[in-house]
Amino acid sequence: MLTYVARRLVGAIPTVFFIVTVAFFLIRIAPGGPFNLERPLPDQVMANLNAVYHLDEPLLTQYGLYLVNLLQGNFGPSFVYRDFSVGQLFANGLPMSIQLGGSALLLALLVGTAAGVLAAMRQNTTADHTIMAGAMVGLTIPNFVMAPVLSLIFAIWLGWLPAGGWGDGALINKALPVLTLALPQIAIIARLTRGSMLEALRSNHVRTARAYGLPAFNVVVVHALRGAMLPVISYLGPAAAALLTGSVVIETIFGIPGVGRYFVQGALNRDYTLVMGTVVLISVFVVLFNLIVDLLYAWVDPKVRFD
């Protein structure tokens, strides 16, 4: 298995390199630059800035410089947040995004799976309809509506939770952002679990298990749920990458200092190095999570082998 993992990781290098190259030249094609601000800068000041950041050099030289720095693990200085390098910004923000995304993913997995199994077990009953209606609401109400509504209720009307801020990672500060981030994922996982659970419950091996008189818990959890989790596991890869690299909307509304906001801010500010850093970060996350999903898949379904 270690050989398989190593082969997958080495195989991902050209993919990441290709993505970095395309992103580097695409962001440079976009009109405007990092110093095209609402307030214009005098020519000399612009020239000084360009010289300091090597923007006055040919594009290919800049590309070469970027790659050399990247290979040394250096994402370069941020053009806009000038007191920090991109690496420092990520070092500050990534742990918070991971805490937030990880908690949301765990919550979604637990609640979503439980709700999906319950709905499948009680197919076409009030419980099933309620859960599916709730899932539909969770799916259709966007984050930017859900977040203000939740903070209006829990922060302003009830005064139980803070309306925003990270509060050095206090549980009370995480409650609303985690819940808001998890709600659509709960809905998706509940729907996926319900569908595959219904199929699993009707499968021959579950019917056989029942015929043998195995306890219901054993039948549902060991025999049905294990197979039913496969579509959920497939979904977890991209979902985890998206959640762990942060949510722009949630981080902005709740004032969470994660990396999510850098994706948009970097692009709008033409902060070239920040954009490139986020591209590398997402690429690596996607590669890693796809690998983890494949390993999980093989563990859950022994028919899948590492060859």
Place this chain on the structure above:
Amino acid sequence: MKGIRRTLICSALIAAAGIAASWEARAEVVYNRGNSADPETLDPHKTSTVYEAHILRDLFEGLVAEDAAGELIPGAASSWTVSEDGLVYTFALNPEGRWSNGEPVTADDFVFSMRRLVDPATAAQYATMLYPIQNAEAVNTGGMPADQLGVRAIDPATLEVTLAEPTPFFLELLTHQSAYPVNPASVEELGSDFIRPGQMVSNGAYTLTEFIPNDHITLKKNPEFHDAANVAIDTVNYFPTEDRSAALRRFQSGELLSNDDVPVEQIGWIRENMGEQFISCPYLGTYYFTVNTQKPPLDDVRVRRALSMAIDREFLAEEIWGGTMLPGYSLVPPGINNYGEPAYLDYKDLSMFDREERAAELLAEAGYGPDNPLRVEIRYNTSENHRNTSTAIASMWEPLGVQVSLVNSDTATHYALLRERGDYDIARAGWIGDYSDPQNFLNLLVSWNPRFNYARWENPRFDELMRQSAKTADLDERARLMQQAEAIVAEEEPYFDLLTYASKNLVSPKLKGFVCNTLDHHPTRFLSIEP
């Protein structure tokens, strides 16, 4: 029995100490302050935005400072004299001035800082603030070494600054954050890391203790500050509040004691429900449309005047911006120092009906009407309010038979097009004054300032008046010359002055000492919090 008594006494003492400690903790005055965005840098010489100016104003003190009402007061310099020709400023530094590490603030520190600002290697965005100083431009463009800058320390307590030509607003320039001093020893030792929390040595009312990007910045009262006895707030936490609606909720829930902006789309609700907690005052900024004066048909002054005349500024201010802007009829906003009343557009007091009638006549004179409709394109940078403003103006021009198309682009693209002289008809822009002087606004249109002069407008008489005003030390005469220059702008309309900015602060009744001013500067040292 003795043992029990001893235990009881010990417990009582511990409890008393605990109560005293918690009382002390409660006694700390903390100000949670919303700030529209995170600073891009806390290095005063690399700074460029108003968001970081709020923080830097707490951390550092320039030679000249501003009081709560935005009026000039002594800062690091306790007094100054100006030579008769207006060229030499001599500052006597405050003998009580100290860096946060306890060392005195000296004239050499200012010499070092001013040289650092204009050094091309610093790549300061606001190096031009010091351009009035002798040789500053030459140093900044790499043509002269930094020690040739017209600044010298006569002795540790006396600084002499020599200007290239009289600049009556020079003291105002010194209040800008880019003119703040940095501690030479810490810059030399730590390089660009001198701005790190715990390492930064500053001479203002506060010191930097924490900076978590996108989360908060914490400042603590600087006991070495010369006026520390009158600083009432112990700790300031600056929170970036990009999402104005979220900031409003945080303010409502009491998490923030103030915020410097509000969601304009909720302004009706805010006015109705927030009462005196919403404070809006005229602000030193003009919101305008720039017109490409070199492109037909907008090169015809009749067309420009007709279009501008037909814009209902009162409607824009009240209905589109919910009263968070004021109708604008001049390039220089009212209430600016060293000026008096600006030169208003001559149709300011005419009714909209009369203006529309006159606009139709002007367009007909220029050859446009139902048979030959005028077609123009308005470009704006992404924002709901800019889009609404452009749409409203397009509909105001409709009765004149003008056909308008709207083009939206992101801010970087929008300004790159304007600055690099790309093709456009009419485009949104705005200007917030860095200091309270009309020159700051009128310089946007001088012909030798092509990167700022989006309208590509040239008028020799205007240029000449601006040149003369720059050489005039007499403030009244200077104001008269600039008013004449502004009158030419009002006559030719290379810009359509639309609105004057207004500040939009949410201020808790607990926060005392918050005074309205056109600069919207509110240093924490003048504020206090009522329990």
